[in-house]
Amino acid sequence: MPRRGKPKRKPGRAAVSAPNQVAIRKAVRLDREEMLQRARARTSPWDMVIIGGGATGVGAAVDAASRGYQVLLLEQSDFGKGTSSRSTKLVHGGVRYLEQGNISLVMEALRERGILRQNAPHLVSDLAFVVPRYDWWEAPFYGVGLKIYDLLAGKYGFGASQLLSREETLARLPTIKQDGLRGGVIYYDGQFDDTRLLINLVQTAAEHGATLLNYAQVTGLKKGNDGFVAGVVARDVETGIELQANAKVVINATGPFSDSVRRMAEPEATPMIAPSQGVHLVFDHAFLPGNSAIMVPHTADGRVMFAIPWNGHTVVGTTDTAISQPSLEPRPLPEEINFILETAAQYLHHAPSRRDVLSVFVGIRPLVKGDGENTAALSRDHTIRIDNSALLTIAGGKWTTYRRMAEDCVNQAATLARLPEVPCVTLDLRIHGFEERAASPGVLARYGSDVAAIEALVKEDKSLGKPLHRALSYRGAEVVWAVRQEMARTVEDVLARRTRALFLNARAAGEMAPQVAAIMARELSQDGAWQAEQVRRFRQLAESYTIAD
Ligand SMILES: Cc1cc2nc3c(=O)[nH]c(=O)nc-3n(C[C@H](O)[C@H](O)[C@H](O)COP(=O)(O)OP(=O)(O)OC[C@H]3O[C@@H](n4cnc5c(N)ncnc54)[C@H](O)[C@@H]3O)c2cc1C
Numbered sequence: 001m002p003r004r005g006k007p008k009r010k011p012g013r014a015a016v017s018a019p020n021q022v023a024i025r026k027a028v029r030l031d032r033e034e035m036l037q038r039a040r041a042r043t044s045p046w047d048m049v050i051i052g053g054g055a056t057g058v059g060a061a062v063d064a065a066s067r068g069y070q071v072l073l074l075e076q077s078d079f080g081k082g083t084s085s086r087s088t089k090l091v092h093g094g095v096r097y098l099e100q101g102n103i104s105l106v107m108e109a110l111r112e113r114g115i116l117r118q119n120a121p122h123l124v125s126d127l128a129f130v131v132p133r134y135d136w137w138e139a140p141f142y143g144v145g146l147k148i149y150d151l152l153a154g155k156y157g158f159g160a161s162q163l164l165s166r167e168e169t170l171a172r173l174p175t176i177k178q179d180g181l182r183g184g185v186i187y188y189d190g191q192f193d194d195t196r197l198l199i200n201l202v203q204t205a206a207e208h209g210a211t212l213l214n215y216a217q218v219t220g221l222k223k224g225n226d227g228f229v230a231g232v233v234a235r236d237v238e239t240g241i242e243l244q245a246n247a248k249v250v251i252n253a254t255g256p257f258s259d260s261v262r263r264m265a266e267p268e269a270t271p272m273i274a275p276s277q278g279v280h281l282v283f284d285h286a287f288l289p290g291n292s293a294i295m296v297p298h299t300a301d302g303r304v305m306f307a308i309p310w311n312g313h314t315v316v317g318t319t320d321t322a323i324s325q326p327s328l329e330p331r332p333l334p335e336e337i338n339f340i341l342e343t344a345a346q347y348l349h350h351a352p353s354r355r356d357v358l359s360v361f362v363g364i365r366p367l368v369k370g371d372g373e374n375t376a377a378l379s380r381d382h383t384i385r386i387d388n389s390a391l392l393t394i395a396g397g398k399w400t401t402y403r404r405m406a407e408d409c410v411n412q413a414a415t416l417a418r419l420p421e422v423p424c425v426t427l428d429l430r431i432h433g434f435e436e437r438a439a440s441p442g443v444l445a446r447y448g449s450d451v452a453a454i455e456a457l458v459k460e461d462k463s464l465g466k467p468l469h470r471a472l473s474y475r476g477a478e479v480v481w482a483v484r485q486e487m488a489r490t491v492e493d494v495l496a497r498r499t500r501a502l503f504l505n506a507r508a509a510g511e512m513a514p515q516v517a518a519i520m521a522r523e524l525s526q527d528g529a530w531q532a533e534q535v536r537r538f539r540q541l542a543e544s545y546t547i548a549d
Contacts, residue, residue: 025204025207025208026207027203027207027432027450028203028206028207029484029485030202030203030206030212030485030486030487031487032213032214032215032489035206035211035212035213035487036216036236036243038211039072039074039211039213039216039243039245040243042072043246044246045230045231045246045247045248046070046071046072046245046246046247046248047064047069047070047071047247047248047249047414047417048060048064048070048071048072048247048248048249048250048251048413048417049071049072049073049231049232049245049247049249049250050064050071050072050073050074050250050251050253051073051074051218051232051250051251051252051253051261052073052074052075052082052253052254052257053073053074053075053078053079053080053081053198053212054075054080054082054083054198054253054254054255055084055194055198055201055399055402056255056382056394056395056397056402056405056406056409057073057075057251057253057254058201058202058205058212059201059402059403059405059406060251060253060394060405060406060409060413061073061201061202061205061212062201062204062205062208062210062406062426062429063403063406063407063409063410063424063426064210064406064410064413064414065205065208065209065210066204066205066208066425066426066429067410067414067422067423067424067425069410069414069419069422070209071205071209071210071211072210072211072212072213072245072247073205073210073211073212073213074213074216074217074218074232074245075212075213075214075215075216076216076218076237077214077215077217077237077328078214078215078488078489078490078492078493078496078497079195079198079199079212079214079487079497080194080195080199080497082254082255082256082257082328082364083255083256083363083364083366084194084195084198084255085194085195085198085496085497085503086194086278086280086361086362086363086364087194087363087398087399088278088280088306088308088317088318089191089192089193089194089308089310089315090127090189090190090191090192090306090308090400091113091116091117091124091189091190091191091192091399091400092109092113092189092190092400093106093107093109093110093113093149093152093153093189093400094106094109094400095145095146095149095187095189095295095304096297096304097109098148098152099145099297102381103152105381106152108401108404109398109400109401110149110152110153110154110156111153111154111156112400112401112402112403112404113153113156113189113190113400114153114156114157114158115156115403115427116190116192116400116403117158117190119428119429119430119431119434120192120197120200120430120431120433120434120448121434121435122433122434122435122445122446122447122448122449123192123193123196123197123200123431123433123446123448124190124191124192124197125190125191125192126158126159126188126190127188127189127190127191127291127292127293127308127309128159128172128186128187128188128291129186129187129188129189129293129294129295129306130164130169130172130173130184130185130186130292130293130294130295131146131184131185131186131187131294131295131296131297132173132177132181132183132184132294132296132347133169133181133182133183133184133185134180134182135182136182138182138185139163139182139183142185142297143163143185146161146185146187149161149187150187157188158188158189158190159187159188161185161186161187161188162185162186163183163184163185164183164184164185164186166181166182166183168183168184169181169183169184172184172186172290172292173288173290173292173294174289174290175286175287175289175348175349175350176294176347176348176349177346177347177348177349178349186292187295191293191308191310192399193311193446193500194399195496195497195498195500196446196447197399197431198497199486199497200431200432200433200448201432202486202487203432203433203486204429204431204432207432213236214487214489214493215236215237215238215489216234216236216237216243217234217235217237218232218233218234218261218264219233219234219235220232220233221233221250221261221264221265221389221391222244222246223265223389227389228389228390229247229250229265229389229390229391230246230247230250231244231245231246231247231250232244232245232247232250238489248417248418248419249390249392249413249414249416249417250390250391250392251392251393251394251409251413252391252392253393253394253395253409255326255364255366256273256275256326256364256365256366257326258272258273258366258393258395259271259272259273261391261393262387265387265389265391266387266388266391269387272368272369272383272385272393272395273326273366273367273368273369273395274322274367274368274369275322275323275324275325275326275365275366275367276320276321276323276364276365276367277319277320277321277323277330277332277336277362277363277364277365278317278318278319278320278321278362278363278364278365279317279318279319279321279332279333279336279337279340279361279362280315280316280317280318280340280360280361280362280363281315281316281317281337281340281341281344281352281357281360282313282315282316282357282359282361282503282504282505283313283314283316283352283356283357283358284313284314284356285309285313285314287307287314287344287348287350287352287356288307288308288309288314290309291309292309293307293308293309294306294307294308294347296343296347299339300343303319303320305317305318305340305343306318307347307348311500311504312473312504313358313504313505316340316343316344317340318340318363319336319339319340320365321333321336326364327364329541329544330362330363330364331362331544332360332362332547337354337547341353341354354547354548355549357547358504358505358506358507358508359502359503359504359506359509359546360506360545360546361503361545366395366396368381368382368383368395368396381396381397382395382396382397382401382405382408383395383396384408384409384412386412386416390416392409392413392416394408394409403426403427406426407424407426410424411424432448433447433448433449433450434448434449435448435449435451443473444478447481450481450485453481453485454477454478454481455477457477457480457481458477463476464476464477464480464519465477468512468515468516469508469509469511469512471508472499472501472504472505472508472509472512474499474501476515476519478494478498478499479494479498479499479516479519479520480519480523481498482494482498482499483519483520483523483524484523486498488520489524490520490534490537490538491513491517491520491534491535491537491538492538492541495509495512495513495516495538496509496541502541502542502545503545506542506545506546507542509538509542509545510539510542510543513534513535513538513539513542514531517530517531517532517534517535518531520534
């Protein structure tokens, strides 16, 4: 690790929050203009500049800001544009890692699963998973394995696993293939909406004083006289204006893009990421009616596959295909689509076809390189690397463990930057929107404590209460809310990440685009040309989330 200058104590540092705090800070509106002003006005070094607005970067921003550190986070696109919007939506220990014998990883994830449900109950819910049994040996094998899973969760358990009879299995999974079905094993894990959590984390970080900007791409790293990284150069994507920020430490949380940022400081840096993509297909709810998910422990390629009910639809995935270059809009390979359809056909009575696919989305795992080539076997644990340039990179892990990753990352970053040591407070830190019991259990429940404010928009203007499309439950008020409160800048931000329309039904999302553009244009004082361009761009994107028959 590089040595830096003499540690300087910060005079007059604001008192940091006490450990075990539970209260939410006063809600703040995410105002991009104000964030940009703050970022541009500051010439003194930030305690930490974080590159990347996915789960890892935003998690680190929440952790650092809630300890009282001065934080700037820059995201090149929208928050969650990368992998963090494209997960399987599970808050889980990872049954598969148990099979691999990675007990400590499973235990840590199960603990984080419980902490996340405690701190964001409006977004994390329990989900029953059924492993269907067609062979005699599956009852003892999976039954015992899942008992160990229960045991490892300890006080963070979500419910006891148990064997199901054939009848009980059919009651939970009425569309499962019945030929040869002996029964099932049921266990419990968590489910969430990844980008709703992410945007609530952005709000939480802002409420603790962090400055966070979407559409701000880091284009270079600044070095001090000692040759160590001492800041970033970025471009405001909306205006093209350059932005400079000095930092006591720079955190690279760019997931699959980690190596390209490391190369900004050290062009010869040995790559640390082995990117691998995973595809999900989304179908109508009718393919998996009810509230239980299916877990297939061994697909033909030895992977785990899930079919889960999510937001009134059925999500099936995923694959694990090594790729050479990451991109912000990865595309599914034909064989990945076929593989998911074939696996689904083995378990579902009515096999879904290409025509039934409502949306296909692809995410890239930022796996940290191991020795072998098989990405399914690479580490799901997180890695923190400090390069000779003093750039700190954090990569790997999973959504479920983002809080623990952030704690480790900020501990190391604070040491590297010689900041006063302050303990992490996120264990009990309520996430924006926290609501123990949804005030309104309806379609807005995912907004938690913000529901009343969104309903108030409808009271003011009744037209905002109408659904934007017959196939989806989203309303105009959510568009207004996303622009006014959640820093949505484009039709894609609203339809892909503030709502999940694109991920649920790409054609319907394309049809909603003109209405969404019109509402946004009113809010953002944009003209007809802006609307037309937004609709054109979004429809082009939505087309790539569909597949030909
Ligand atoms: C298919 C799939 C399914 C998964 N399912 C689950 C699951 O069910 N549960 C679970 O716990 N985990 C799951 N994971 C893992 C989890 O989604 C990831 O570990 C996590 O989202 C990674 O977040 P990240 O912030 O590291 O990366 P990302 O979300 O990719 O964020 C990196 C960000 O950096 C930005 N960036 C890049 N370069 C720059 C630059 N120069 N300037 C500014 N910004 C930049 C990118 O735009 C991007 O937004 C899944 C992963 C995949 C791929």
